[in-house]
Structures are given as C-alpha cells and as structure tokens.
Amino acid sequence: MEQHRTRPPNDGRRRGNPPHAHLPPQARRRSPGPAGRGAGQPRPARSAPSGPRLPGPRLTGLGGGLFCVAAMFLLGCLDQLLLDGALTVYGVLFLPVCVLTAMWVRAGDVLTAPVALPIAFATGLLVVSDGREGLLGRLMGLATGLATQAGWLYGGTLIAGVIVLVRRVRWVRRRRRHH
Numbered sequence: 001m002e003q004h005r006t007r008p009p010n011d012g013r014r015r016g017n018p019p020h021a022h023l024p025p026q027a028r029r030r031s032p033g034p035a036g037r038g039a040g041q042p043r044p045a046r047s048a049p050s051g052p053r054l055p056g057p058r059l060t061g062l063g064g065g066l067f068c069v070a071a072m073f074l075l076g077c078l079d080q081l082l083l084d085g086a087l088t089v090y091g092v093l094f095l096p097v098c099v100l101t102a103m104w105v106r107a108g109d110v111l112t113a114p115v116a117l118p119i120a121f122a123t124g125l126l127v128v129s130d131g132r133e134g135l136l137g138r139l140m141g142l143a144t145g146l147a148t149q150a151g152w153l154y155g156g157t158l159i160a161g162v163i164v165l166v167r168r169v170r171w172v173r174r175r176r177r178h179h
Contacts (some may be wrong), residue, residue, distance in 0.1 A: 001100030039048035057104055058104065058106040059104050059105050059106060059109075060106060061105060064104060064113050067100075068100075068101040068113075068116050068117055068120035069119060069120040069123050072094065072120040072121060073120075073122055073124050073127065075094075076090060076127035077127050080127050084131055091149050091153075094124075094153070095152070095155070095156050095159065097120065097156070098157065098160040101113050101117060102164050103167075106173040107145070107168075111162050111172070112153070114160045114161045116155060118153060119159055121149075121153050121156070122146065125145045125149070126142055129142050130145075
C-alpha cells in the first residue's frame with residue numbers, strides 16, 4: 001500500500017529565516033534577483049571596471065603551465081621552421097608568453113605561473129637549440145642555449161613574477177575588504 005506525505009517538503013529553511021540564510025556567505029553577498037526587489041525598484045548600477053583588463057581565460061595552475069609549455073614548444077617549432085632556430089627571436093617570443101601566462105592564471109593559483117615558465121622555456125629550447133643529433137648532442141645544445149639565453153629566461157620570469165605579485169596583492173586586499 002502506498003503512503004502519501006502529510007507534511008510539505010522541506011526546502012532547507014527554518015521558519016522565520018530569510019530564503020538566503022542557508023546559503024554560504026559568498027552566495028549571500030550577491031544582490032537579490034528580480035523576485036527580491038520591490039516592484040518598480042531599479043536594479044543597482046554596476047561600477048565600471050577600473051584600469052585596462054585583458055580578456056582571456058582563467059586557467060588553473062596546471063592549465064597555465066600546460067599553456068606556456070605548449071606555446072613555447074609551438075613557437076620553438078615555428079622559429080626552427082621559419083628562421084632556422086634564431087635564439088634571439090625565440091627569447092623575444094618568450095616575453096609575451098610570460099605576460100599572458102601571468103595574466104590568464106586564475107587568482108587563487110597565480111603564484112604557480114612563474115614556476116612553469118622556465119620549464120616552458122627549456123621545452124621550446126630543445127627544438128631550437130643547435131645540438132648535434134642524438135641525446136647527448138641535444139642536451140649539450142640545451143645547456144648552451146640556457147647559458148647564452150639566460151637573460152631572456154630571467155627577464156621573462158621576472159616580468160611574470162611582478163605581474164603575479166601585483167595580482168596577488170590586489171586579490172588579497174579585495175578578499176579582506178569583502179570579509
């Protein structure tokens with residue numbers, strides 16, 4: 001025999017509590033939707049974002065690392081194909097990859113961006129370096145390339161580090177302001 005409910009279903013609220021009381025704090029801060037505003041009450045205006053913002057994805061720390069490794073490998077292949085492995089061009093191309101990686105990693109993972117950049121530089125350098133055939137020749141070319149192109153590596157990593165620190169400080173200040 002089938003039994004029917006005699007009580008109305010529980011939506012997680014207790015009597016007398018507002019509808020958003022059971023939500024986590026970050027969900028409670030949002031402005032109420034159309035049902036929460038009175039009739040004829042205008043929606044609160046949003047302030048315009050301050051400063052220039054680069055549109056783009058918000059990558060996790062791992063995603064940012066994969067992005068810069070893949071980008072440097074592809075740029076290294078392109079440099080090898082078109083310019084016969086010009087190391088200066090490769091170093092110059094490393095700088096925008098550093099900036100994009102530092103800007104596109106989401107705020108919570110932003111400190112991981114400068115860690116992946118030297119790995120990405122070395123990955124692409126494997127393609128561009130002028131080593132003889134064989135594993136030992138490639139490793140010698142990589143070591144030589146890292147020694148002669150260290151300025152580009154340090155410069156790009158430093159640029160990304162500064163961007164990351166500025167973003168992190170702004171993120172921490174914004175979080176403290178909201179709490």
